[in-house]
Amino acid sequence: MKTDHKKKVKAPLTVEQKIKRRTFISFGVFATLGTGAIAGWKWLLDAPEETPGITGGTRVPLRKALNKTELFFRNFFSNNHLVKTYNKERAVKTPRVNSLIGIEDDEDFDITTWKLHVKLNSLNSQYISIEEIKALPKTEIVYDFKCVEGWDEIQHWAGVRLSDFLAHFKLEEQAKKQYMGLETPNKAYYVGLERDCVFHPQTILAYEMNGKPISLEHGAPLRLIVPVKYGIKNLKRIGNMTFSDSRPKDYWAEQGYDYYSGL
Secondary structure (H helix, E strand, O other): OOOOOOOOOOOOOOHHHHHHHHHHHHHHHHHHHHHHHHHHHHHHHHOOEOOOOOOOOOEHHHHHHHHHHHHHHHHHOOOOOOOOEOOHHHOOOOOOOOOOOOOOOOOOOOHHHOOEEEEOOOOOEEEEOHHHHHOOOOEEEEEEEEOOOOOEEEEEEEEEEHHHHHHHOOOOOHHHOOEEEEEOOOOOOEEEEEHHHHOOOOOEEEEEEOOEEOOHHHOOOOEEEOOOEOHHHOOOOOOEEEEEOOOOOOOOHHHOOOOOOEO
């Protein structure tokens, strides 16, 4: 005799069962991801700190990640990457004064005798006055100045394009090197810039803000405006300029920040 084998048909899940199932899966995924995140954070905290040098203040794995991020952005962006600009009417009337590192404690600074010190090599230097810089063609830019602290505002700056400055003062040979270093006169604040950033068409040595000479707290008589970087790279009151094929020291990179600090 043949025996009929009837397949058992599962009853469909009720709405309540579906909710419980999804809740169980969600909590399971959350717990797994949470455990992984805690384990990863603990691993990062237990990782050795990088050897202090041009960069410092962070863990070795994080610094490696920051360096890889820098390479990606340096390859992705180029001199063709321009930040958005605005009409002058959009610029704030009283730009925010943020950090004064490198300029607030410089009691010996005398704006009337200021000259930009350009180090040509180990033996020779060039000194350039603000009058000589102002004699060059003026470039203006109105753009969204961004700070790593999370704030931004549209600002209006004017000065000489850095690439024009280098050409006029016959510094092209020095500028063939991969990096430029800039410092305040007292050397208390300093930044390093890669060559692509130096020759970016929107990078300027600024001496005017909103059509007037830059105030002391904003970096008079001359400061850097580099729109493709966060504010920490926009050095106030430039005193010294150097060139090298290795990374110059950088104030915030020594504190653990990204050396590139690009947008």
